[in-house]
Amino acid sequence: MGKINQVRKLTDNAYLNLYNVKATSIHNTPVDYFVASRAKSEKEMKLSTGENPPDGVIIYSLYGEKKDKVVLIRQYRYPIGTYAYEFPAGLVEKGEDYHDSAVRELYEETGLTLTPLKVDEAYQKPYFTSVGMSDESCAAVYGYASGTVSTDAQEASEEIQVVLADREEVKRILREERVSIMCAYMLMHFLKDEKPFDFLEVLK
Structure with missing residues (x-):
């Protein structure tokens, strides 16, 4: 399984925001990924909480x-x-x-x-x-x-x-x-x- 190293919020909108995820893949290669999320902060993202409440x-x-x-x-x-x-x-x-x-x-x-x-x-x-x-x-x-x-x-x-x-x-x-x-x-x-x-x- 890949490893997430850093998550950074790129926008500050009311209903949807873009986050940059820096990670290392299972093959030990760097990953630079972008995720759209309803979360208000990095801590509220599902990759951080492990929970899945309906948006x-x-x-x-x-x-x-x-x-x-x-x-x-x-x-x-x-x-x-x-x-x-x-x-x-x-x-x-x-x-x-x-x-x-x-x-x-x-x-x-x-x-x-x-x-x-x-x-x-x-x-x-x-x-x-x-x-x-x-x-x-x-x-x-x-x-x-x-x-x-x-x-x-x-x-x-x-x-x-x-x-x-x-x-x-x-x-x-x-x-x-x-x-x-x-x-x-x-x-x-x-x-x-x-x-x-x-x-x-x-x-x-």
């Missing part, structure tokens, strides 16, 4: 009387200079349970009310989002959405369209649109499952 939450929710539509957002993303389809998501606030974060974030982004499901921990624990570049991890929350779509609670800096997609629209999105990989994999489950959230029963 954010991703919400997979179904909508409609027949639970036959999935709640998506189509959001403008600056790194790619265009729109991408994603699940509603957001950061977990300090001291906040991530299930509560999911309820709050779904309302803020879509105007809908989330009723979370109780699922096996293996399906909702924090997993890393892009571990080659960042120590960020997100927990998944599954549930049913209700109410009327509204963008009134969105932040002024956000450019988000709410999409309630049935299976035919999901097929089109996967074929034709830019989609985040986490969202894409879940949409494949949505297409395959005969009943809503069928895949969540596997570990029981």
Whole structure:
């Protein structure tokens, strides 16, 4: 296993920062690595604490009387200079349970009310989002959405369209649109499952 020798914070932003990691690889060669992190300091980084609290939450929710539509957002993303389809998501606030974060974030982004499901921990624990570049991890929350779509609670800096997609629209999105990989994999489950959230029963 490699050895981390030094970590230095390079930026001082509110939500995401760049860190330089100096290390020695398992082959005894020097490593000069850059990591994006939600941590406020070197001591709070996951490479320092060894812990993995969720930085954010991703919400997979179904909508409609027949639970036959999935709640998506189509959001403008600056790194790619265009729109991408994603699940509603957001950061977990300090001291906040991530299930509560999911309820709050779904309302803020879509105007809908989330009723979370109780699922096996293996399906909702924090997993890393892009571990080659960042120590960020997100927990998944599954549930049913209700109410009327509204963008009134969105932040002024956000450019988000709410999409309630049935299976035919999901097929089109996967074929034709830019989609985040986490969202894409879940949409494949949505297409395959005969009943809503069928895949969540596997570990029981």
